[in-house]
Amino acid sequence: MKNYLESIEKSLNEFNFGDNPFELYEPIRYILSLGGKRIRPLFTLMTCHLFQDQFEKAIYPALGVEVFHNFTLLHDDIMDNAPLRRGSPTVHEKWNSNVAILSGDVMLVKAYELFLKSGFHDIQKMLSKFNKCAAEVCEGQQLDMNFETRDFVQEDEYLEMIRLKTAVLIGFAIELGAIIGGTDKDTSNKLYEFGVNIGLGFQLKDDLLDVYADSEKFGKQVGGDIISNKKTYLLIKALEIAKGEMKAQLIYWIERQGFDPREKVNAVISIYNTLGIKKLCEEKMRYYFQTGQRIFNSINIDETRKEPLRELVQKLIEREK
Amino acid sequence: MKNYLESIEKSLNEFNFGDNPFELYEPIRYILSLGGKRIRPLFTLMTCHLFQDQFEKAIYPALGVEVFHNFTLLHDDIMDNAPLRRGSPTVHEKWNSNVAILSGDVMLVKAYELFLKSGFHDIQKMLSKFNKCAAEVCEGQQLDMNFETRDFVQEDEYLEMIRLKTAVLIGFAIELGAIIGGTDKDTSNKLYEFGVNIGLGFQLKDDLLDVYADSEKFGKQVGGDIISNKKTYLLIKALEIAKGEMKAQLIYWIERQGFDPREKVNAVISIYNTLGIKKLCEEKMRYYFQTGQRIFNSINIDETRKEPLRELVQKLIEREK
Numbered sequence: 001m002k003n004y005l006e007s008i009e010k011s012l013n014e015f016n017f018g019d020n021p022f023e024l025y026e027p028i029r030y031i032l033s034l035g036g037k038r039i040r041p042l043f044t045l046m047t048c049h050l051f052q053d054q055f056e057k058a059i060y061p062a063l064g065v066e067v068f069h070n071f072t073l074l075h076d077d078i079m080d081n082a083p084l085r086r087g088s089p090t091v092h093e094k095w096n097s098n099v100a101i102l103s104g105d106v107m108l109v110k111a112y113e114l115f116l117k118s119g120f121h122d123i124q125k126m127l128s129k130f131n132k133c134a135a136e137v138c139e140g141q142q143l144d145m146n147f148e149t150r151d152f153v154q155e156d157e158y159l160e161m162i163r164l165k166t167a168v169l170i171g172f173a174i175e176l177g178a179i180i181g182g183t184d185k186d187t188s189n190k191l192y193e194f195g196v197n198i199g200l201g202f203q204l205k206d207d208l209l210d211v212y213a214d215s216e217k218f219g220k221q222v223g224g225d226i227i228s229n230k231k232t233y234l235l236i237k238a239l240e241i242a243k244g245e246m247k248a249q250l251i252y253w254i255e256r257q258g259f260d261p262r263e264k265v266n267a268v269i270s271i272y273n274t275l276g277i278k279k280l281c282e283e284k285m286r287y288y289f290q291t292g293q294r295i296f297n298s299i300n301i302d303e304t305r306k307e308p309l310r311e312l313v314q315k316l317i318e319r320e321k
Numbered sequence: 322m323k324n325y326l327e328s329i330e331k332s333l334n335e336f337n338f339g340d341n342p343f344e345l346y347e348p349i350r351y352i353l354s355l356g357g358k359r360i361r362p363l364f365t366l367m368t369c370h371l372f373q374d375q376f377e378k379a380i381y382p383a384l385g386v387e388v389f390h391n392f393t394l395l396h397d398d399i400m401d402n403a404p405l406r407r408g409s410p411t412v413h414e415k416w417n418s419n420v421a422i423l424s425g426d427v428m429l430v431k432a433y434e435l436f437l438k439s440g441f442h443d444i445q446k447m448l449s450k451f452n453k454c455a456a457e458v459c460e461g462q463q464l465d466m467n468f469e470t471r472d473f474v475q476e477d478e479y480l481e482m483i484r485l486k487t488a489v490l491i492g493f494a495i496e497l498g499a500i501i502g503g504t505d506k507d508t509s510n511k512l513y514e515f516g517v518n519i520g521l522g523f524q525l526k527d528d529l530l531d532v533y534a535d536s537e538k539f540g541k542q543v544g545g546d547i548i549s550n551k552k553t554y555l556l557i558k559a560l561e562i563a564k565g566e567m568k569a570q571l572i573y574w575i576e577r578q579g580f581d582p583r584e585k586v587n588a589v590i591s592i593y594n595t596l597g598i599k600k601l602c603e604e605k606m607r608y609y610f611q612t613g614q615r616i617f618n619s620i621n622i623d624e625t626r627k628e629p630l631r632e633l634v635q636k637l638i639e640r641e642k
Contacts, residue, residue, distance in 0.1 A: 018456065024463040075426060079419040098400040098466060101422060105396060106459040108429055113452045116445060123444045124437060131434045135339065138427040142345040145419060 047177025064114035140165025167199025197292030223265035368498025461486025488520025518613030544586035
């Protein structure tokens with residue numbers, strides 16, 4: 001794990017995004033310096049390593065995925081009017097919205113530059129897959145925004161939204177490693193499906209942690225999604241199965257203006273607990289993680305080669321922040 | 322001219338940008354439907370036609386350039402808080418800023434998709450050049466925004482800004498046609514320089530028209546740049562050469578809050594006229610157009626093949642809106 005991460009950080013630091021004008025390029029270095037788990041480029045490198053001893057062959061495309069991911073965070077933060085990202089001011093807060101729009105734009109261009117820098121023989125194939133994925137991520141973000149103004153969202157609509165917004169990029173990160181590693185189409189398709197399932201489990205874990213994390217380990221406010229009425233899997237299921245007085249209580253808290261945040265979080269958690277929502281979400285999450293792992297198991301590769309990827313997935317399942 | 326334009330409009334209408342969610346894809350069709358002169362894709366097709374009978378070989382990359390250009394308009398309009406684009410509401414006015422940010426993002430992805438659709442054998446080369454150009458266009462926009470908050474901008478800084486923001490994309494559009502047409506490196510480099518010079522002349526013409534256009538033919542308000550104190554070539558030169566009372570008058574009008582727009586426009590035009598600013602800008606513009614045309618003349622191709630490009634440049638020189 002350490003080798004892969006060092007390789008990612010070193011190459012990210014060495015890549016020259018640009019210098020002038022400062023306001024255009026500094027936000028790119030800034031958002032990338034805020035860290036994050038680098039899950040996506042890790043997946044790319046580790047998947048390439050399944051088929052190639054030289055996993056660094058995939059380093060630039062891996063960075064391309066990470067830069068694209070951070071571009072989406074940068075623009076999403078403007079759209080969500082978010083003040084903080086990983087505990088630090090967001091780019092539009094630290095500079096302004098215009099700087100955030102424009103440095104995001106150039107970041108997307110830089111992601112393509114990193115893909116091209118790979119020297120991979122089939123650029124057409126790599127970029128066609130990336131274009132499809134990038135458009136889907138935008139579709140997911142638009143659906144997420146559309147859901148904000150709706151009273152009810154169905155479970156399957158929600159799952160489709162997180163598939164697009166979050167899961168397909170993890171699928172692509174993994175498939176990218178597979179095609180650079182040089183495996184066959186059937187195997188790279190399977191690995192894509194493995195990634196999408198892990199991505200779905202990953203997002204449901206996110207929904208769970210926002211409510212049920214240990215606040216000391218979580219590193220940010222627990223209950224943020226409840227306070228903002230975010231339509232997570234938990235809220236959608238609660239609205240679906242609550243009846244009578246319980247449903248009235250839930251809607252009361254959703255519609256109430258001017259509340260004590262702690263009181264609202266406790267009240268909604270208490271409703272979730274009565275309805276058994278945590279267990280439902282955990283089951284769904286487990287379903288996706290297990291589906292992903294089953295697909296991964298079906299791929300015929302030496303077990304020792306598979307170890308790093310298994311370890312990474314295990315970390316995602318067990319993560320506490 | 323008509324053949325090329327028909328080919329552009331037909332292919333643009335036939336290309337499927339996407340359908341769901343509607344709010345993501347409809348703004349793309351909307352902004353492209355507002356028209357515009359399609360100068361950039363015309364340049365790509367005509368330049369390809371210098372070397373290839375089948376100019377349609379360049380149609381998808383030509384559309385890629387046009388889609389990229391409209392993406393920059395869409396995001397620039399948010400940053401400039403512009404209410405109108407080509408006489409119609411801007412995307413962020415018709416929908417909202419979030420929709421405009423996100424549909425712009427996906428538009429940039431679609432531009433790459435169109436480049437890939439070309440079937441051109443050297444995607445790496447095409448996209449490397451495009452990435453460089455796209456980053457430069459962002460740099461130009463950032464410089465333009467930086468200039469807004471400065472009291473003085475030097476002529477050479479301004480020329481560098483418009484080179485980045487406007488001219489390099491015209492250069493790229495032309496070079497793209499050249500490389501798809503299959504010409505040698507020396508010729509395609511020359512054609513790029515031809516395009517950059519035409520682009521610089523084009524922007525100076527824009528600056529001139531905003532002040533000196535015939536308002537009946539112009540189709541939008543004459544004097545908009547003066548009202549908003551936009552640092553065009555005209556204002557920059559006027560601030561550079563005005564002395565004493567004349568300079569004080571100019572600064573008075575720049576700093577004055579609450580004015581009658583007509584009065585300000587007339588007062589500033591009168592200062593420009595006294596200083597001979599129109600002639601200075603026309604000379605500079607002519608210099609770039611002529612430099613471009615001289616480079617074009619130096620390219621050894623049959624004269625009849627060159628005719629459409631000459632005609633297009635002549636239209637740009639003579640345009641009244």
